[in-house]
Amino acid sequence: MRKTFAVLVGLILLGVIGFLALTSPSAYRLVRGETSVPGGTRTPNIDNGRTLFFAGGCTSCHAVPNQEDKLRLGGGYALKSPFGTFHVPNISPHRQDGIGSWSTADFVRAMREGVSPDGRHYYPAFPYTSYQRMSPEDLSDLFAFMMTLPPVEGRAPDHELPFPFNVRRGIGLWKLAFLDGxxxxxxxxxxxxLNRGAYLVNGPGHCAECHSERNAAGALIEERRFAGGPDPEGKGVVPNITPHQSGIGGWSREEVATLLKTGETPLFDTVGGTMGAVVANMAQLPDADRQAMAEYLLSLPQRQGFKKPE
Incomplete structure (x- = not known):
């Protein structure tokens, strides 16, 4: 009996040690390789950082709710999901409440690996699965632009997540499965x-994060990428943006680019909801970038759009 108990305790200890090892942010670095950071002699390109900022739609989630100035990135927006409610953090240059005390290396690691400067995993409601596609140089430029914005005092509330999703350490296993680096x-x-459009759509634009179905673990289903899916906040369906007849099939590149600039569809309708905020950001991009995104979207494989079960 004692031997059986000792074996059981030993197996439990091995399991705990294995869990702690595999879920450590350091484990991800060992598996995927260390992230490179631009050298200290490089001068960031603020103009490029501004373009990437609006391509990423940072204001859509991180601007202080119900304030007219969308460049005040104090956070606080409540993002509802099947896993609980995430409260979007302050990413203004405030040194205590935002990211003003971060280094460029801290920012690059957060965006590509989903790890905070103090070594905690970020939940993938922060779409680092897309931001990992961005080059370290572009991330450096983005960070430099964000540091020119006004610091905002105040922190968002803690996330409201039930067990086991409130065990942040478990995200390490999720990353090993779904974050390729x-x-x-x-x-x-x-x-x-077309390559420029692919980069903007799949990297800073993170378009697939909303316009795709997800599996039970909350990761994108690759075979359904861009084909639409259920609204994570339970408000209907996010549309198909592949060139299938159930999506943007039959649209011209000019029509797609116009939607990204004005929100107007070829049927003289106007997008609403969260897409309205996306358009407000995309309107800040150069025309060539919107055209490039349209070119890429129209080159995607045609996929039947998501239909919500009756």
């Missing part, structure tokens, strides 16, 4: 404009 690689056989 790959930076976007241009396709040499494609035009430069």
């Amino acid at each position: 790959k930076v976007f690689a241009p396709d040499a056989s494609k035009p430069a404009s």
